Amino acid sequence: MSKAQQLQLDxxxxxxxxxxxxxxxxxxxxxxxxxxxxxxxxxxxxxxxxVGGVTGIEVTVLGNGAENVILYFHGGVYVIGTAVASxxxxxxxxxxxxxxxxxxEYRLGPEDPYPAAxxxxxxxxxxxxxxxxxxxxxxxAGESAGGGLVVATLLALRDAGxxxxxxxxxxxxxxxxxxxxxxxxxxxxxxxxxxxxxLRARVPDYVGGADxxxxxxxPIFGDLSGLPPLLIxxxxxxxxxxxxxxxxxxxxxxxxxxxxxVTPGVPHVFQGFAGLLDEAGVALDRAAEFxxxxxxxx
Amino acid sequence: MSKAQQLQLDxxxxxxxxxxxxxxxxxxxxxxxxxxxxxxxxxxxxxxxxVGGVTGIEVTVLGNGAENVILYFHGGVYVIGTAVASxxxxxxxxxxxxxxxxxxEYRLGPEDPYPAAxxxxxxxxxxxxxxxxxxxxxxxAGESAGGGLVVATLLALRDAGxxxxxxxxxxxxxxxxxxxxxxxxxxxxxxxxxxxxxLRARVPDYVGGADxxxxxxxPIFGDLSGLPPLLIxxxxxxxxxxxxxxxxxxxxxxxxxxxxxVTPGVPHVFQGFAGLLDEAGVALDRAAEFxxxxxxxx
Numbered sequence: 001m002s003k004a005q006q007l008q009l010d011x012x013x014x015x016x017x018x019x020x021x022x023x024x025x026x027x028x029x030x031x032x033x034x035x036x037x038x039x040x041x042x043x044x045x046x047x048x049x050x051v052g053g054v055t056g057i058e059v060t061v062l063g064n065g066a067e068n069v070i071l072y073f074h075g076g077v078y079v080i081g082t083a084v085a086s087x088x089x090x091x092x093x094x095x096x097x098x099x100x101x102x103x104x105e106y107r108l109g110p111e112d113p114y115p116a117a118x119x120x121x122x123x124x125x126x127x128x129x130x131x132x133x134x135x136x137x138x139x140x141a142g143e144s145a146g147g148g149l150v151v152a153t154l155l156a157l158r159d160a161g162x163x164x165x166x167x168x169x170x171x172x173x174x175x176x177x178x179x180x181x182x183x184x185x186x187x188x189x190x191x192x193x194x195x196x197x198x199l200r201a202r203v204p205d206y207v208g209g210a211d212x213x214x215x216x217x218x219p220i221f222g223d224l225s226g227l228p229p230l231l232i233x234x235x236x237x238x239x240x241x242x243x244x245x246x247x248x249x250x251x252x253x254x255x256x257x258x259x260x261x262v263t264p265g266v267p268h269v270f271q272g273f274a275g276l277l278d279e280a281g282v283a284l285d286r287a288a289e290f291x292x293x294x295x296x297x298x
Numbered sequence: 299m300s301k302a303q304q305l306q307l308d309x310x311x312x313x314x315x316x317x318x319x320x321x322x323x324x325x326x327x328x329x330x331x332x333x334x335x336x337x338x339x340x341x342x343x344x345x346x347x348x349v350g351g352v353t354g355i356e357v358t359v360l361g362n363g364a365e366n367v368i369l370y371f372h373g374g375v376y377v378i379g380t381a382v383a384s385x386x387x388x389x390x391x392x393x394x395x396x397x398x399x400x401x402x403e404y405r406l407g408p409e410d411p412y413p414a415a416x417x418x419x420x421x422x423x424x425x426x427x428x429x430x431x432x433x434x435x436x437x438x439a440g441e442s443a444g445g446g447l448v449v450a451t452l453l454a455l456r457d458a459g460x461x462x463x464x465x466x467x468x469x470x471x472x473x474x475x476x477x478x479x480x481x482x483x484x485x486x487x488x489x490x491x492x493x494x495x496x497l498r499a500r501v502p503d504y505v506g507g508a509d510x511x512x513x514x515x516x517p518i519f520g521d522l523s524g525l526p527p528l529l530i531x532x533x534x535x536x537x538x539x540x541x542x543x544x545x546x547x548x549x550x551x552x553x554x555x556x557x558x559x560v561t562p563g564v565p566h567v568f569q570g571f572a573g574l575l576d577e578a579g580v581a582l583d584r585a586a587e588f589x590x591x592x593x594x595x596x
Contacts, residue, residue: 183551236553245547252543252560253481255534260558262550 005277006265010237012276013192013267020077020198024110024205028080035085038272044091051102052127054120057083059090060100068137068295070094070101071125071165073153075144075269077174077199078117078206079109089143089272096288099139099295102128106149113208114217121153126162136296138165143269144240145206147173151219151227151247158226167229167294169287172269173243176220177203177212181242190237193268199239220246229257231290233283235266261286303575304563308535310574311490311565318375318496322408322503326378333383336570342389349400350425352418355381357388358398366435366593368392368399369423369463371451373442373567375472375497376415376504377407387441387570394586397437397593400426404447411506412515419451424460434594436463441567442538443504445471449517449525449545456524465527465592467585470567471541473518475501475510479540488535491566497537518544522552529557529588531581533564559584 018030040046046057060066070093074086083103090101106120121140128138140150147170157164184196207217215222220243230251234244241262248260263270263279271287274280316328338344344355358364368391372384381401388399404418419438426436438448445468455462482494505515513520518541528549532542539560546558561568561577569585572578 186551234550236550241550242547245543245550248558248560249540249543249547252532252534252539253484255562256560257562258558258560260546260556262546262554262556264553264555 002278003265009273009276010192010267017192020195021201024079031076031080032082032085038088040088041091041095043095044087046087049102052123052125052130054104054106054124054127056102056104056124057087058100058102059087059094061091061095064094064098064100066100067297068099068139069128069133070097070099070139070141070291071121071128072101072103073106073121073140073142073146073149074103075142075146075174076108077202078145079202081145086143092271092274092284093141093287096284097291099291109205109208113206114210117149117206118152118156118216121149122156125153125157125165129163134296135163136166139167139169139291139295140165141169143171143271145174147171148175148219151175151222151224152216154227155216155219155222155224164226164228166296167231167291168227169291170230170232170244170247171271172234172238172240173232173247174240175243175247176218177207178218179203181240181246183242184239187237187239187241191239191267192237194239196239220250222250224251224254224256227251227254227256229259229294231259231261231287233261233263233271233287235268235270236262236264237266238268240268259290300576301563307571307574308490308565315490318493319499322377329374329378330380330383336386338386339389339393341393342385344385347400350421350423350428352402352404352422352425354400354402354422355385356398356400357385357392359389359393362392362396362398364398365595366397366437367426367431368395368397368437368439368589369419369426370399370401371404371419371438371440371444371447372401373440373444373472374406375500376443377500379406379443384441390569390572390582391439391585394582395589397589407503407506411504412508415447415504416450416454416514419447420454423451423455423463427461432594433461434464437465437467437589437593438463439467441469441569443472445469446473446517449473449522450514452525453514453517453520453522462526464594465529465589466525467589468528468530468542468545469569470532470536470538471530471545472538473541473545474516475505476516477501479538479544481540482537485535485537485539489537489565490535492537494537518548520548522549522554525549525552525554527555527557527592529559529585531559531561531569531585533566533568534560534562535564536566538566557588
């Protein structure tokens with residue numbers, strides 16, 4: 001772990017900051033341009049596919065088995081982000097965990113507000129089951145809004161009586177769209193990526209006419225009992241730190257096996273910077289160990 | 299992990315319950331009698347010693363190196379418990395982590411209320427430093443009140459400018475003597491060991507004339523910045539669950555590296571039941587991995 005790496009990454013992120021509160025189309029274009037600069041490692045293989053009627057990108061590494069699948073949900077406050085933009089991080093995770101992944105092109109607000117994203121995530125998972133893949137060979141994983149979507153999807157599956165996947169892996173989950181977390185203000189100066197105002201501006205795009213405190217939008221308010229083991233990783237330089245803390249707390253109080261790992265001095269979804277930051281690789285390695293321990297036949 | 303093991307342990311604990319609210323001397327005698335029934339594994343070696351003017355028991359396993367030391371604080375709401383009663387659990391930890399441990403006979407209330415325990419813990423740590431042991435070869439660990447004492451001691455050492463140990467390992471920490479945690483009521487039916495009334499009855503014994511919300515008594519109220527990495531383990535069947543949750547949250551918000559592991563369905567300091575409960579061994583193995591990763595030369 002290097003303080004110099006942390007400071008360098010912080011400076012880079014502050015330069016490339018997105019105005020999350022601006023026009024949606026411009027924001028998406030700027031985000032996609034930014035993410036297109038992130039290289040995909042040469043050993044990563046990707047192809048478009050459809051699962052349960054939803055498109056996605058299958059990500060794998062030559063030599064990995066196809067039996068175990070990570071169903072992955074990208075970040076972007078439920079409004080921006082794409083499957084392709086998540087491939088570099090998903091590739092890093094796939095390489096370390098010996099699995100394949102499908103990163104999903106779930107529908108976004110404001111064109112398709114809640115519950116579209118949850119419906120797509122659930123349909124894709126049920127599509128995997130329909131292919132004959134056992135639940136205990138599937139992981140749900142996601143970053144930021146995708147982390148919240150993991151829990152929202154687990155709740156929907158649980159309530160429908162569908163067999164649940166082996167576990168959930170959440171990076172910096174966005175899990176409270178009422179924006180009531182105390183680190184929203186506390187960590188504002190330290191967070192080089194997200195701002196409370198930027199988040200607030202996009203909430204209506206996803207919430208639409210629903211209640212932002214609905215547990216399938218903001219799972220920190222839900223009864224999480226019956227969920228499979230969860231690994232939650234978060235940096236301490238995040239306005240969304242308290243989303244992770246409260247989600248872990250709610251899971252614990254609901255008798256769910258939960259591991260929370262807080263890495264100090266690093267930003268939102270720091271796992272995406274494995275080339276720049278030692279902490280990213282360390283966190284992904286720990287996640288891979290967690291996945292292997294939870295999957296029925298790693 | 300076995301539900302049958304969990305249920306069996308729960309039944310045993312409910313039979314052997316202590317009336318924490320009763321007379322102190324009777325309570326201590328009953329606790330010591332109960333703990334004397336727990337066998338010490340035959341490979342464990344122990345001897346009385348003194349460190350920094352405080353007595354304790356050195357616990358080791360033949361073949362373990364003496365370079366790395368766990369300074370251990372037993373539980374017992376700062377009023378009951380002894381070093382010798384902690385030897386079975388400390389021995390299990392020592393065997394797995396390849397270290398030696400010193401479990402400390404720190405002073406207890408009501409005879410010696412706060413800050414006696416913190417003074418003894420600090421004196422013992424400084425005694426280890428005075429022996430020439432490097433801080434990064436020392437771990438502070440403890441269970442229940444001993445877990446709270448780990449953090450209180452770290453705060454005292456930090457404030458004094460003393461070099462801090464490599465890390466802290468806390469099992470089911472008792473970290474809020476104002477008893478404000480929401481799981482105190484929420485988990486009352488599920489907890490086979492502790493009750494809110496039993497805890498409340500003993501608070502004045504330790505707090506004495508001080509403020510129960512003082513961070514060196516209740517570290518969930520403290521600024522924890524500058525502390526070394528913490529591993530916090532807790533069961534979900536505990537009235538003290540929210541002590542662990544809030545301590546992890548406070549550490550995270552103070553930019554401390556913290557790992558929180560919540561094991562569902564198990565009671566207070568479940569690591570003490572390694573013979574009965576698979577989860578105990580799993581948790582101690584993970585703790586040993588954490589210690590090895592944090593110690594300078596594992």
